[in-house]
Amino acid sequence: MAVDLDLAGISEADWGDFYAAVLREQQRRLLLATAAQQAETLAAQYAAAVETQPARQLADIPTTGAVGPGEKIIIDGITWENISGAWLSPHTAGPDVYPLGWRNTALAQPGAADTYPAWTVGVAYTTGTLVTYQGTVYRCVIAHTSQADWTPPAVPALWTIA
Incomplete structure (x- = not known):
């Protein structure tokens, strides 16, 4: 112009x-x-x-502190990784409160899926239940009875990768 x-x-x-x-x-x-x-x-x-950072102990994180995406923390001997993509307070939005934001790193290891039952249709799952589906360990987020079209990867409101 x-x-x-x-x-x-x-x-x-x-x-x-x-x-x-x-x-x-x-x-x-x-x-x-x-x-x-x-x-x-x-x-x-x-x-x-x-x-490359080692996991931090929960006790070492101030109550006003946060954990960044990809960072790891140890709570009661279990190492959790922040997979939310956001900064989270492990004190107010930890794995017990916000399970979609965290992954248990031990369950992501090869062979971990062999220790949990397979996801099945028609089962009443309670919150926190661990199952395997197509080689991945999932944690139930909301109690429900499974349906054929409610597989763990298809319904993230009910399941999160453990």
Whole structure:
């Protein structure tokens, strides 16, 4: 788009303001063009940093503290990983209160599914029950009687990966 401006008629003060506005707009456009890549890079760096951190004891986390995505905590000898994608307080939104946000790391190990019963249609499951379905361990989030179309991966409101 061609713009016909009378640049010769612009005062020195207005010229300086115009030039500063052009520079700001260039920076804004550059930021927008690179923001997605920068966010992706930072997310990968964060994930790599968190992955190498040892699990922290619940007692070492202040009651006002939070655990970031991918971080691990130990509660009563069980290591839990925050899989929510958000920062969670293990004191107010821990695995017992917000089971969808946490994964028991021991249950994610190969062979763990062999120790729990298979999910079955027509069973009255209670909250906290562990079952296996297609090689994955799931934890019941809401008590219910299973139905053929309510498989654990199909109904995340009822089941979470343990």
